[in-house]
Amino acid sequence: MARRAASRLAAGRLDGLGLRHAPGWRMLPLVVAAMAFLAALAMAGAQGAAELGRHWQRGAAATLTVQVPRSGDAPSPPAAEGETRRDRVVALLRGTPGVAVVRPLGDAELSDLLRPWLGSGAEKLSLPLPAVIAVTVATDGPDLPALTARLEAAAPGTMLESHGLWVRRLDLLARSLRLCALAALGLVAAVAASVIVVATRATLASRREVVETLHGLGATDFYVADRFARRASRAAALGGLAGLAAALPVVVVLTALAAPFVSAVPAETALPGLAELLATVPRLPPALLWALPTLPLTAAAIGYLAAQGAVRAWLRHLP
Amino acid sequence: MIRAEGLGLRYGDGDEGEAPEVLQGLTFSVPGGGWRWLLGPSGAGKSSLLRLLHVAARPTRGRLHLMGVDIGAARRHELPAMRRRIGMVFQDFRLLSHLSVFDNVALPLRLAGRAEAPLRADVTEMLRWVGLSKVAAMRPSLLSGGEQQRAAIARAVIVRPLLLLADEPTGNLDDAQAERLMVLLREMNRLGTTVIVATHNTALVERHPGPALELARGRLARDG
Structure with missing residues (x-):
């Protein structure tokens, strides 16, 4: 009994605005998961374009063709x-x-x-x-x-062809692909932030009386915004984690399929099996290995900041 | 404690001619530890004046000094600390339905950053004082109207406010509960809290006579 009361008390302290069951958050993890999935693919695309570009450039720049009439x-x-x-x-x-x-x-x-x-x-x-x-x-x-x-x-x-033009074109293509992937990443982040703002506003609308009562009791803007932001951050992190989990197999398969194109070893004719796919994981580009785990953290940060901003903007209407 | 000079309030965007002033040219003062009934018919402006005194709105005309601070000129980030020194009892209680009675009463202390251990002792003592110890773990919706009113008062006075405001506090109570409430408010006033009680219950005022501010159509009709 005492433990249950303590647990209720802790829950009350954590969730002073009753946000746990607010309808605005329900779909948030799902939507953020979809965004995180796309972001993971965009990150892999950016990394893949960079790797492929480097490989092509290395190949083209290291080769000369001499024609002897x-x-x-x-x-x-x-x-x-x-x-x-x-x-x-x-x-x-x-x-x-x-x-x-x-x-x-x-x-x-x-x-x-x-x-x-x-x-x-x-x-x-x-x-x-x-x-x-x-x-x-x-x-x-x-x-x-x-x-x-x-x-x-x-x-x-005798003519010597150094492929300089192709090197430049390949470099431009690789940079363009990378920029497109990064732009997609930025777009995904912006959409995720917008979704979080909308969810926060919906929750604010459903908790308007509670927020106004807390405001009247002397709650600071930070106190109120922080409660919302923590909840949004947690939902976004959960979504980010789910999206990453869904995207990881896809990224691994794509990396395994792309490996022959960026490898110095001649391509094998057979498609990779499960064992080869699993062996690909540690061979993912280090930049991608570092970047992918940051997805849930980035989602959490976007969730926190977007919710803070939305709540603070709303609170400006109160004196 | 309270000093109003030509105080006016207009809701909306303040554009002349669109929204009439609900309060016009109020000038009065209430010393620290004083008591005032706030009287007047419905629509006279009692709730609007309480909103100003609770810093839930800023004056659109004149000046209002609360506890030495000019509310109209104060910076926004200074106001939460002021509100924490003001207790407010609403007619509809405004208890948070997702929190227990204990957590509702503890809320102002938590907002003020009070440590949990002394806070628990204070809240427990306050609930005992208002006779709600046995329902501390219950949700407000399971309490009677009188119990909810006492919980609302406990929440308003737990921070030992310098100013206690009550808007029609007996509106949802029977006579016996209303009398018990008056005893609580008088006790707070005796302990040094300035108390302003808005009511149109003339019988209650007659049973507990005291100085009054009377409003009529947004203007001060009587002070004293």
Whole structure:
């Protein structure tokens, strides 16, 4: 009996405004859960776009393509069958500091590259195709203008393509995707705050007499607003937790599916199984691993601040 | 304690011509520890004057000094502390239905930041004084009208207010309960609290004579 009375007393102290059963809060955790779910996806999207962008940029920036025209296509120094010109260029590239790998493409690979444009019979057209050499540069790459000049001297007409334009485009695409994801995150936060304000106002309307009585008894704005804000914060945190729990499996699956695209290891053909999915969890990007658990905390903070603001604005109508 | 100079109150946005003044040019004073009946027919402005004295509204004209503070000029954040020194008994009690009688009475002390242990002792003593010890754990809705009125008074006086206001406190009570209430109010006044009781129960005033402020159509018709 005494314990029950003490418990009622504690509940009374905690909930002096009778907010526990107020109708305004009932749907709040559910709505915030939906917002948190979307926010988690947006965070994963932002992180994924950043990772993918970095990966693409690393790949594009680390690769050079050298085209060595056949001798008939360009003014040639003495000697020169195409293969000899190509070999000279390959030898020059291999001796250049900052060049990690030099790989001349074979005829089959060239045909594969041309097939989308010329069809499967490209090799039968007897086109004067240049020799193509794929070059992977080290982190501290070669001096490109100097290399271009040396290549020209070794095999006139040789072209060096550094993919700088693609790097810039990929960078712009990755940044745009990231900005879109962050904008979605901001929008979700704004919608969540608006929902909390509406719920708080609905609760205020249903507890108007109680609030006015407390105000008359000398309650400060902070006391009243804090009671509402704590309740809103708790409901929002609960919603944030539920939304995170719902989003985590989706994020893990998406990360596992995206892994081959951001990995240095060649993609496997089979889709990931449950074991692979579970193994993905610790491999989630560290930034995402840190950011996701903050969702319930952020939801709680938004709930507290939005409710505080809404209640304080309402209380300004009282003297 | 209370000093009103040309006091006026108009509800709404204060735009001249739209809402009439419910109080006009009231000038009076009540010393600390004084007693005043607040008399007048319905619509005379008694409840509006009590709202001003309870700092539930600010004067739209004139000046009102309560406990040395100019209510019209006071900053908003100063007012809660003032309200905690004023006890108010409403005709409809305004007890919080989701709290027990004990918690209702304890509420002003909790709002004032009083520690829980001494607070419990004070509330228990107050409930004993008003004869509500046995119903302390009950919700107000389970009490009789008289018991609710006593709980409301206990809540109003638990902070030992400097000013106690009562709006038609006997309106929902039978004669015996009304007499018991008057004894409580007189006791508070004897202990030094300034008491203002608004009523249109002339029989009650005749049984407990005292100085009165009488309002008629928002103006002061009698002081003394």
